[in-house]
Amino acid sequence: MTASVTKLFERATTIGPRHPSTAPVDEDVAVQLTEVTKTYGSGDSRVDALQTVSLRIPRGRFLAIMGRSGSGKSTMLHCAAGLDVPTTGTVSIGGTTVSNLNETQRTVIRRQHVGFIFQSYNLIPSLSVEDNITLPLRLADAKPDREWLAAVVDRVGLTGYLRRMPSELSGGQQQRAAIARAVASRPDVIFADEPTGALDLSTATAVLDLLRELVSEFGQTVVMVTHDPLAASYADDTVVMLDGRIDQVLRSPDAATLAAVLGGYHR
């Protein structure tokens, strides 16, 4: 790590829970990874995709994860989101330790605490835009906050589109519907995996403006994997991964700085 690493990202020795079930809860932290490793395969085919990663993501921050292909970005995102479990170490989301839960328990936690935005939108084609947006609430058996939903739908510019089917929306509108779906339940954290990868520049800019506003105005927490320095420049902090480790954390870097930093990893 570089000297620019803030206290927020220091190795988790000050946090120090060794026993997941007794880990203390920090209300200001949306996601916490403590000495997380992830190994795929064994013997000759063994891959150490994450090598002792510790990261505390405070609530109300926008974090970008960058790094060259194979550096461990998706693996870290999947572990942080409770989609996958670490080989060793602990992960907590919204104060709940998820790394020691089984798949069914993690599904429940994800429904209650996490929103997802993927490059491919992942809207359900047979459901209307409104039913797609409210699906996570129904799955979590949660009562919709109508005022919040209306504000979110208004902000993503889909108020007149709720009865349409996803196929009747443009790519940018579909991604905005996916964002509305991700924030409908006011999750502790929204994980975005290349959310602008399939969008043209102006549509991507509108989506990034929206993510930024969710953090700045609505107090949401966003963790986004991206290859695009422009996209990462919307974040508060950017983590750069290298060989399964956090190599650098940059605070509020602009796109040119990020492009230069990343260029160094591709030499």
Ligand SMILES: Nc1ncnc2c1ncn2[C@@H]1O[C@H](COP(=O)(O)OP(=O)(O)OP(=O)(O)O)[C@@H](O)[C@H]1O
């Ligand atoms: N299911 C898996 N089985 C075996 N190896 C895997 C698996 N998933 C990822 N890996 C390996 O783990 C390492 C990290 O992969 P990961 O997908 O996290 O990288 P990444 O930085 O997201 O890459 P990209 O930018 O190409 O998506 C790579 O060497 C990859 O080949």
